[in-house]
Amino acid sequence: MAWIALIIAGLFEMLGVFMINRLHDKRNWQSFLLLVFSFGVSFLFLSIAMTTMPMGTAYAIWTGIGASGGAILSMVLYNEPREVKRIIFIAMIIGAVIGLKLIS
Incomplete structure (x- = not known):
């Protein structure tokens, strides 16, 4: 159950970061x-x-x-650079998360 809660927390953090950018673009109360x-x-x-x-x-x-x-969201939604080095380091972060799951 803790892992499911943690994944949900991470997904909502991603949404929160997305909303920071949206609030910067559209200053309204909904954002x-x-x-x-x-x-x-x-x-x-x-x-x-x-x-x-x-x-x-x-x-x-x-x-x-x-x-x-x-x-990843910024590369997909805002056309930020998709350089190989950047993707490798993102993959390393994901790999570290998976590694922590395997040893926990």
């Missing part, structure tokens, strides 16, 4: 509410995961999902 909602749900599920999972592991995985997911 702001979605930003607050996204990070609120993310923190809620992170705290649920941390009830049975070590804090360091949970935080590392949560930030890994958010960082790699945010970078």
Whole structure:
């Protein structure tokens, strides 16, 4: 259950990062509410995961999902550079998350 909560937390963190960019583009109350909602749900599920999972592991995985997911979203939605080096390092972050799952 903790891993499912952690994945949900990471996905909502990705949504929160997306909403930061949307709020920057469109300054309206809907964007702001979605930003607050996204990070609120993310923190809620992170705290649920941390009830049975070590804090360091949970935080590392949560930030890994958010960082790699945010970078992938920016490449897909905002045409940020898709350089091979960048993709390799994103894959390394994802690999580290998988590694933490395997040893936990």
